[in-house]
Amino acid sequence: MRNIQHIALGLTLTGLLFILHSPQSDAKGSQGKTMPIKIGQYNDRPPENEASIADGRLIYERACIYCHGNEGTGKGPVAFFLSRDTGPRPRDFTLGPYKFRSTESGELPLDEDLFRTITRGIVGYMPGFVGLDAPDRWKLVYYIKSLAPEDFEDAQPEPIKVAGSPVPLTAMSVKRGYELYQVAGCWECHGGSGKGDGEKAPDLKDDSGMPLPPANLTMPNSFKAGSQPEDLYRTILTGLDGGAMPSHDRFKGHEEDVWDLVNYIRSFAISK
Numbered sequence: 001m002r003n004i005q006h007i008a009l010g011l012t013l014t015g016l017l018f019i020l021h022s023p024q025s026d027a028k029g030s031q032g033k034t035m036p037i038k039i040g041q042y043n044d045r046p047p048e049n050e051a052s053i054a055d056g057r058l059i060y061e062r063a064c065i066y067c068h069g070n071e072g073t074g075k076g077p078v079a080f081f082l083s084r085d086t087g088p089r090p091r092d093f094t095l096g097p098y099k100f101r102s103t104e105s106g107e108l109p110l111d112e113d114l115f116r117t118i119t120r121g122i123v124g125y126m127p128g129f130v131g132l133d134a135p136d137r138w139k140l141v142y143y144i145k146s147l148a149p150e151d152f153e154d155a156q157p158e159p160i161k162v163a164g165s166p167v168p169l170t171a172m173s174v175k176r177g178y179e180l181y182q183v184a185g186c187w188e189c190h191g192g193s194g195k196g197d198g199e200k201a202p203d204l205k206d207d208s209g210m211p212l213p214p215a216n217l218t219m220p221n222s223f224k225a226g227s228q229p230e231d232l233y234r235t236i237l238t239g240l241d242g243g244a245m246p247s248h249d250r251f252k253g254h255e256e257d258v259w260d261l262v263n264y265i266r267s268f269a270i271s272k
């Protein structure tokens with residue numbers, strides 16, 4: 001196993017020589033930004049009140065109901081056919097928990113997190129709704145929250161602190177990230193070569209008992225929560241609740257090291 005990992009690391013480092021000057025390795029532009037992630041129109045926000053929630057319901061009936069269901073419990077007619085018995089079902093908005101958050105594990109998502117998910121969609125499972133005007137997407141956020149009023153009322157979820165900013169994708173950073181991948185036990189699920197074939201992989205399930213294979217880290221386009229450095233930082237620290245991707249408290253106090261792990265994950269796609 002170790003040998004294979006070393007060969008993989010060797011290939012990775014070789015691959016890096018080719019991409020170091022490509023635009024992808026340019027981490028500028030995101031320096032010093034706080035979560036949540038830049039998507040335009042975060043500010044084009046209507047007031048949150050009974051009227052906007054009622055509008056949200058109407059939009060929901062057009063765009064979301066066939067998957068998330070009439071009551072928002074994830075039992076729409078299309079839900080079953082999306083992935084039969086092999087993939088996550090649409091979220092039950094009356095229960096949570098939420099996968100895609102900028103907040104600590106166990107916390108509610110920020111409104112901006114819900115807005116981002118609705119805007120971008122979830123690769124392989126849910127279309128992005130960038131075709132709806134931003135105010136309509138906000139109204140959907142308000143409507144979804146109204147389905148779990150006791151949870152969301154008065155809640156003020158806090159985003160996690162972002163330590164530092166993305167570091168350049170250099171061979172040194174990838175090597176440090178490789179070491180973190182070993183100590184943090186990422187390989188147990190994602191496998192030594194990142195293909196999602198770790199020893200724990202076959203038995204992983206989500207909270208509802210559906211099988212939930214670990215992501216194939218060599219395919220960043222399939223990442224549900226995005227594959228930009230900031231997205232990976234957020235995913236690694238906050239985890240995807242309700243599934244099997246844990247949050248990683250072990251980075252508490254030295255969060256800036258996560259940027260190296262982010263680079264190691266990004267290097268999988270290069271060395272493939």
Ligand code: HEC
Nearest residue numbers: 063064067088089090091098099100117118125126129140
């Ligand atoms: C084609 C089916 C489909 C449609 C249409 C759809 N969704 Fe989803 N949605 C899903 C699935 C499946 C998941 C769960 C994915 C997972 O857990 O990995 C999900 C999850 C979500 C989540 C939870 C994200 C999280 O953090 O856990 C939100 C919010 C959401 N959908 C909102 C919407 C809204 C609003 C609409 C309509 C504008 C919509 N969805 C339309 C299938 C769909």
Ligand code: HEC
Nearest residue numbers: 184185186189212213214215223224225226240243244245
């Ligand atoms: C206990 C098993 C397990 C461990 C340990 C684990 N993961 Fe995961 N990981 C998963 C599963 C399962 C998913 C898919 C979750 C989903 O789709 O809801 C996932 C998804 C991911 C994703 C893709 C997220 C997305 O947007 O789709 C990344 C990136 C990732 N893991 C990185 C890591 C890193 C880095 C570590 C180590 C610090 C790690 N994982 C440790 C099980 C694990």
